[in-house]
Amino acid sequence: MSQDSFKKYLLTEFNIQFNDDSLLQEALTQRNYLNEHQDESGRDYQRLEFLGDSVMQVSVAEYLFKRYPNWHEGQLTEMRIAMVQTRSFAHFSRVVHLNEGIRLGKGEEMSGARDRDSLLEDIWEAFIGALYLDQGLEAVSVFLDQTLFAAIDTDFFDRFIDFKSRLQEKLQKNGAVDIYYRTESEQPLAGNTQLFEASISVDDHELARGTGKSIKDAEKAAARTALKLLEDK
Amino acid sequence: MSQDSFKKYLLTEFNIQFNDDSLLQEALTQRNYLNEHQDESGRDYQRLEFLGDSVMQVSVAEYLFKRYPNWHEGQLTEMRIAMVQTRSFAHFSRVVHLNEGIRLGKGEEMSGARDRDSLLEDIWEAFIGALYLDQGLEAVSVFLDQTLFAAIDTDFFDRFIDFKSRLQEKLQKNGAVDIYYRTESEQPLAGNTQLFEASISVDDHELARGTGKSIKDAEKAAARTALKLLEDK
Numbered sequence: 401m402s403q404d405s406f407k408k409y410l411l412t413e414f415n416i417q418f419n420d421d422s423l424l425q426e427a428l429t430q431r432n433y434l435n436e437h438q439d440e441s442g443r444d445y446q447r448l449e450f451l452g453d454s455v456m457q458v459s460v461a462e463y464l465f466k467r468y469p470n471w472h473e474g475q476l477t478e479m480r481i482a483m484v485q486t487r488s489f490a491h492f493s494r495v496v497h498l499n500e501g502i503r504l505g506k507g508e509e510m511s512g513a514r515d516r517d518s519l520l521e522d523i524w525e526a527f528i529g530a531l532y533l534d535q536g537l538e539a540v541s542v543f544l545d546q547t548l549f550a551a552i553d554t555d556f557f558d559r560f561i562d563f564k565s566r567l568q569e570k571l572q573k574n575g576a577v578d579i580y581y582r583t584e585s586e587q588p589l590a591g592n593t594q595l596f597e598a599s600i601s602v603d604d605h606e607l608a609r610g611t612g613k614s615i616k617d618a619e620k621a622a623a624r625t626a627l628k629l630l631e632d633k
Numbered sequence: 634m635s636q637d638s639f640k641k642y643l644l645t646e647f648n649i650q651f652n653d654d655s656l657l658q659e660a661l662t663q664r665n666y667l668n669e670h671q672d673e674s675g676r677d678y679q680r681l682e683f684l685g686d687s688v689m690q691v692s693v694a695e696y697l698f699k700r701y702p703n704w705h706e707g708q709l710t711e712m713r714i715a716m717v718q719t720r721s722f723a724h725f726s727r728v729v730h731l732n733e734g735i736r737l738g739k740g741e742e743m744s745g746a747r748d749r750d751s752l753l754e755d756i757w758e759a760f761i762g763a764l765y766l767d768q769g770l771e772a773v774s775v776f777l778d779q780t781l782f783a784a785i786d787t788d789f790f791d792r793f794i795d796f797k798s799r800l801q802e803k804l805q806k807n808g809a810v811d812i813y814y815r816t817e818s819e820q821p822l823a824g825n826t827q828l829f830e831a832s833i834s835v836d837d838h839e840l841a842r843g844t845g846k847s848i849k850d851a852e853k854a855a856a857r858t859a860l861k862l863l864e865d866k
Contacts, residue, residue: 446705446706447698447704447705447706447709449706450694450698450706450709450710451694451695451698453694454687454690454691454693454694454695454713455691455694457687457690457691458687458688458690458691460687461683461684461686461687461688462684462687465680465683465684471680472679472680473679473680473682473683476680476683477683480687537770
């Protein structure tokens with residue numbers, strides 16, 4: 401996608417139009433591209449990445465702080481770490497087609513950098529840094545509401561959360577209890593895979609069940625269900 | 634200092650008046666204080682600390698980004714790390730008398746927590762988190778302009794910066810050069826201490842000198858002076 405197409409896409413999809421186009425350009429420019437185009441006077445994305453990194457931290461922290469008024473700081477921190485990380489940012493860079501807009505050096509292009517998570521994380525942060533400078537924190541929040549924050553409701557970040565530890569912490573808050581995971585069944589699926597069902601019991605009382613393609617995943621699903629049951633009480 | 638006196642101090646000294654006093658109260662309340670005062674329904678400072686941590690990150694990042702338009706992201710990061718850390722926050726907690734306003738549990742009071750750097754760092758972050766929620770990022774910047782940011786001009790953070798590595802990086806940017814530190818003199822000072830003078834030479838050409846109470850400090854001062862000379866060119 402050319403930078404012009406990308407600008408149109410941002411406007412159509414997210415109602416974002418940069419006041420200062422050079423900020424968007426800087427966020428999407430990799431160092432070796434500039435080495436190969438000595439006539440260009442701009443910068444690469446790295447200073448904007450520095451800024452965008454902390455803009456992401458504060459945006460996510462404020463969002464979680466307000467959305468989960470009853471979470472303690474340990475839960476907030478765990479969720480923030482799950483959201484603010486390479487794999488997550490790389491995913492959303494692809495979702496909003498940032499990867500297609502990057503101006504890469506030829507060597508990086510040849511070696512497949514355009515699809516490399518570490519570059520896509522950097523570009524995500526640089527884009528957020530540029531949007532922040534151009535339009536402020538509120539505009540960043542509106543953009544994240546449509547991307548990263550929306551993904552909370554689809555359980556996107558659950559893969560990064562240690563539900564078993566969290567459940568254990570919750571159950572043992574008022575003293576030791578006996579927590580027991582048991583594999584209840586396994587059944588063959590297509591493609592040489594299996595589906596496991598695990599149960600979790602506390603002091604011999606079954607609390608919840610979960611399924612997954614490994615015993616670990618099934619136990620995690622059971623812990624997640626148990627946590628939801630406990631939080632709804 | 635009572636919380637009322639502290640509120641007056643904030644108003645007189647920094648022109649800060651909270652719209653929601655309970656936020657300030659929460660920022661200054663330690664968990665065991667609440668355990669000992671079961672009639673109080675408020676929270677302790679830990680959630681605000683979670684938020685304030687990232688507010689500090691973004692405030693400092695934006696300040697450095699704008700103040701040093703020619704620094705690359707490595708220099709920006711190094712300075713941010715120097716500014717956003719326990720010893721620095723504890724220092725400024727004392728400067729603005731936050732330590733005097735904390736509501737501590739009795740055990741913590743007895744054990745001297747009121748003057749403990751780790752607690753004072755937490756309280757600084759919690760206060761910043763409260764100020765951010767109450768009045769926004771701009772108000773935080775104005776407050777930091779009078780405290781943390783002002784300290785840049787007094788070289789307060791220099792103690793945390795590795796000037797020798799930074800100079801070496803700068804000098805060897807375009808290839809290896811021979812960097813040589815030499816102790817030029819030492820003279821006795823009062824109280825069994827000494828003052829050292831060190832010089833730094835590059836390819837046998839003396840670049841700068843510095844003094845300090847140890848050879849290490851003298852070399853650091855020389856590297857700092859050399860860096861300033863190079864940046865002014």
